[in-house]
Amino acid sequence: DTAVSQTPKYLVTQMGNDKSIKCEQNLGHDTMYWYKQDSKKFLKIMFSYNNKELIINETVPNRFSPKSPDKAHLNLHINSLELGDSAVYFCASSPDRTSGANVLTFGAGSRLTVL
């Protein structure tokens, strides 16, 4: 029944490894996002996809590669993990942008710890 679900919830890995986080929404929304929340709780947008098309890439290092196989799924792959990548990564979705209000529904978050 979960509207936006992401896996895994926790991820602990070594520096230099590659890892992926998956996200799925069953709300029928057109737009999906990845946000990063650091230890100071700042919520910063990383990517936005609209109907599988990349719309926003907020100067994120190219070690981060999002992929949207269809409008209900948005995955995030991270290569060569660094200590600074440790954070909580939130997936979110919102309805068609022409609705005039960018109401986000967030997933539960994936806590990534890089050792």
Add this chain to the structure above:
Amino acid sequence: GENVEQHPSTLSVQEGDSAVIKCTYSDSASNYFPWYKQELGKRPQLIIDIRSNVGEKKDQRIAVTLNKTAKHFSLHITETQPEDSAVYFCAASRPRAQKLVFGQGTRLTINP
């Protein structure tokens, strides 16, 4: 691009008192201003939002005010309760924008 500043970063109030959190935005084209609440270890959730065609909106104990001229908006929580303790985020976006820009967050603690 849009920049949203939020104050204070931490706020502690006695149960039953009111709490006010303030935000300013830089982009005069922004027209949508939501507030999200994030409880410890949980996801951010929308609690109230306002569009630029109104100056105030209320929902039970929470209210949001918007001053378009000054480019600032505020969240007001009255009769605070322990379950109001959380991190609150303001945000802003332009019409048909693909992203919300968040403020830095305010950690609100309600003291019994």
